[in-house]
Amino acid sequence: MRLLLIEDEISLRAALVPLLEDAGYHVQSAADGTTGLDRAVTGNFDLILLDIMLPGIDGFAICREIRKHGRKMPVLMLTARGTVEDRIRGLDGGADDYLVKPFSGPELLARIRALLRRTAVDAQPPASLRLGEVQIDFQQVTCQRGSHAINLTTREFRVLEVLAAAKGRPVSREEFLDKAWDHRAFPTTRTVDNQILALRQKLETDPAHPRHLITVHGKGYRLENQ
Amino acid sequence: MRLLLIEDEISLRAALVPLLEDAGYHVQSAADGTTGLDRAVTGNFDLILLDIMLPGIDGFAICREIRKHGRKMPVLMLTARGTVEDRIRGLDGGADDYLVKPFSGPELLARIRALLRRTAVDAQPPASLRLGEVQIDFQQVTCQRGSHAINLTTREFRVLEVLAAAKGRPVSREEFLDKAWDHRAFPTTRTVDNQILALRQKLETDPAHPRHLITVHGKGYRLENQ
DNA sequence: CTCGCCATGACAAAACCATGACATCCCCGC
DNA sequence: GCGGGGATGTCATGGTTTTGTCATGGCGAG
Numbered sequence: 001m002r003l004l005l006i007e008d009e010i011s012l013r014a015a016l017v018p019l020l021e022d023a024g025y026h027v028q029s030a031a032d033g034t035t036g037l038d039r040a041v042t043g044n045f046d047l048i049l050l051d052i053m054l055p056g057i058d059g060f061a062i063c064r065e066i067r068k069h070g071r072k073m074p075v076l077m078l079t080a081r082g083t084v085e086d087r088i089r090g091l092d093g094g095a096d097d098y099l100v101k102p103f104s105g106p107e108l109l110a111r112i113r114a115l116l117r118r119t120a121v122d123a124q125p126p127a128s129l130r131l132g133e134v135q136i137d138f139q140q141v142t143c144q145r146g147s148h149a150i151n152l153t154t155r156e157f158r159v160l161e162v163l164a165a166a167k168g169r170p171v172s173r174e175e176f177l178d179k180a181w182d183h184r185a186f187p188t189t190r191t192v193d194n195q196i197l198a199l200r201q202k203l204e205t206d207p208a209h210p211r212h213l214i215t216v217h218g219k220g221y222r223l224e225n226q
Numbered sequence: 227m228r229l230l231l232i233e234d235e236i237s238l239r240a241a242l243v244p245l246l247e248d249a250g251y252h253v254q255s256a257a258d259g260t261t262g263l264d265r266a267v268t269g270n271f272d273l274i275l276l277d278i279m280l281p282g283i284d285g286f287a288i289c290r291e292i293r294k295h296g297r298k299m300p301v302l303m304l305t306a307r308g309t310v311e312d313r314i315r316g317l318d319g320g321a322d323d324y325l326v327k328p329f330s331g332p333e334l335l336a337r338i339r340a341l342l343r344r345t346a347v348d349a350q351p352p353a354s355l356r357l358g359e360v361q362i363d364f365q366q367v368t369c370q371r372g373s374h375a376i377n378l379t380t381r382e383f384r385v386l387e388v389l390a391a392a393k394g395r396p397v398s399r400e401e402f403l404d405k406a407w408d409h410r411a412f413p414t415t416r417t418v419d420n421q422i423l424a425l426r427q428k429l430e431t432d433p434a435h436p437r438h439l440i441t442v443h444g445k446g447y448r449l450e451n452q
Numbered sequence: 453c454t455c456g457c458c459a460t461g462a463c464a465a466a467a468c469c470a471t472g473a474c475a476t477c478c479c480c481g482c
Numbered sequence: 483g484c485g486g487g488g489a490t491g492t493c494a495t496g497g498t499t500t501t502g503t504c505a506t507g508g509c510g511a512g
Contacts, residue, residue, distance in 0.1 A: 140394050141442065153468065154444045187470055193490065194469075200491095208491090217478060217489070379457065413459055419501065420458075434502090443467055443500065 005029040006036030007051040019105050033057030041069045044170050044219055047115060052079040072167040074115040129164050131212040134203050150202050159195045163223040172220040196221055231255040232262030233277040259283035267295045278305040293320040300341040351391035357438040360429050376428050385421045389449040398446040422447055
């Protein structure tokens with residue numbers, strides 16, 4: 001599991017990073033809001049730890065921006081202030097939980113576990129998906145633009161399902177090969193690209209300028225669900 | 227949904243029961259074959275999870291007994307062995323799916339969902355069906371294009387019924403053999419194709435370009451109703 | 453016995469998709 | 483801004499798998 005810690009205080013970072021790594025997480029950190037937001041949006045994280053008081057952009061704004069980019073990973077806010085207003089404001093902006101400093105290590109780990117568990121449950125692909133005027137039904141294994149049926153291959157459905165289950169998180173080529181290909185298939189990476197290409201040509205209104213099957217340079221692809 | 231877990235290893239039961247209950251299933255378990263068979267036959271379960279290596283009766287025998295009693299609920303075999311012979315023997319004896327230990331929780335849940343979907347969704351085929359200008363009546367077992375009668379064989383009716391019951395979802399050849407053939411017939415896959423071929427030639431306006439009996443490459447066939 | 457049904461196998465046709473070549477784009481350092 | 487190198491877009495190709503289609507023969511019902 002990959003965590004992103006956005007926190008400007010060096011001493012807190014120094015304390016938190018080992019704690020999280022000891023707990024088995026992969027941790028990256030950012031010392032200011034701008035860097036943090038950038039990594040949160042482009043990186044492939046499972047959870048964000050976000051301080052509210054930050055130089056650059058503040059935590060509330062970062063959280064809103066993350067959501068604007070369609071990223072659904074859970075965000076755990078860290079703050080020195082604990083007023084009811086702050087809490088409401090944070091949760092309103094798209095944060096998933098809220099932890100008031102000072103907190104204990106076990107407390108933090110427990111919150112992280114709870115958040116990851118909560119989101120892992122709905123890591124299953126949805127029963128159906130709508131991309132613009134295209135409707136994909138994973139139960140019926142059908143796909144149509146308006147009333148006109150579109151023929152997707154089995155592999156294309158599986159690739160879409162993986163993307164849909166990721167809920168906007170970028171999916172790397174390796175992850176695709178793991179999840180959409182039969183166990184232990186090791187095709188060249190071009191293969192994944194070709195599936196994406198085919199899906200774009202079938203699903204996107206303008207395949208050359210995709211609005212839903214988005215390339216994340218150096219990371220893979222992600223699904224923009226409008 | 228009510229599941230019955232027949233498994234003698236305490237540790238596996240202890241791991242599986244909470245997993246299944248968290249997933250929203252009602253779980254009962256039996257620690258040996260005799261008890262398990264008894265509950266499977268008398269109880270009202272939607273699915274059976276069945277270990278093969280059991281004290282008392284072994285899993286294969288239990289499965290056969292369950293079928294002898296006319297119970298049709300899906301059976302998912304769990305086993306440490308994964309040989310082709312075991313698999314065939316299990317499926318031959320009336321099991322519906324097969325999972326080799328060790329398996330992951332999500333993997334098990336996915337299989338269960340698939341089995342329940344497969345057996346529950348299409349419980350009731352419609353009483354009649356209209357495909358273009360062709361009218362099929364499953365009650366009267368008749369079929370006509372306009373006022374002109376079309377002669378369908380018994381098997382063709384059953385194949386159509388299975389397709390109709392699936393409501394547009396693709397039906398695999400395995401599923402056809404399960405549902406449209408007498409218990410545990412193992413004809414070559416070509417047999418299903420031939421039935422579809424015959425149906426197309428009788429029902430489709432242009433058998434070479436079917437509009438209703440649609441091939442889903444790598445999956446099977448599905449019925450396009452309109 | 454005769455006829456229809458249908459399982460099996462053979463072969464052709466089609467679909468799918470892995471691979472590689474080349475063009476193009478993007479990011480980074482200058 | 484301006485290359486340069488790596489990453490991605492795109493296409494053509496061939497091999498493999500899956501499906502279409504037909505012929506054959508066994509089998510059971512009437």
